[in-house]
Amino acid sequence: MGVDLVQGLLREKFVLVMEDEYFIADDIARALTEAGAQVVGPFGHVHQGLDRLKVEPNINLAVLDINLNGTKVFDLAAQLQELGVPFIFATGYGFGHLPEQFAKVPRWEKPFDVSSLANALAALDKSRG
Structure with missing residues (x-):
């Protein structure tokens, strides 16, 4: 998994994980x-x-699968934006037709390396100050 590269990068951060596929969510x-x-x-x-x-x-960051059991995650994403919580979209369905308000949200297409995702979240957290 390569976690040695990311160990401690997200210390004391609360990360909301929205994923409906068990093994991906667990990873x-x-x-x-x-x-x-x-x-x-x-x-x-x-x-x-x-x-x-x-x-x-206390949620600081989030990882959102775009399609959760047949429901788009955009209401939750909008709520996170309102609260100023940075997030990443992760999906296996591609990114066509994202609402304009999410055009600048980082996107990860499955399958992806979860250690790289952790690094990306840490970078996203640092970029907001």
Whole structure:
């Protein structure tokens, strides 16, 4: 997995993981945990992420699969934008027809290296100050 490269990069960061495929969700959660993050989730339904945002004010970053069990994640993404929480889209379906408001959101196409994803989240966190 290459976690030695990312160990500690996300220390004390709460990362929301929205992924409906068990093995991918598990890989992402493990890599983020080994990078020092506190993983919130993973959740496979949009409503679970929206509910979690109401009770978990400490979310710093997020990884969002665009299609969660047949539901697009855009309502949750808009909520994260409103809260100023940086996030990455991760999907196996391509990125056609993303709403304009998400045009600048980093995108990862599955399959991807989860350690690289952890590095990208750390860079995204640093870029916001």
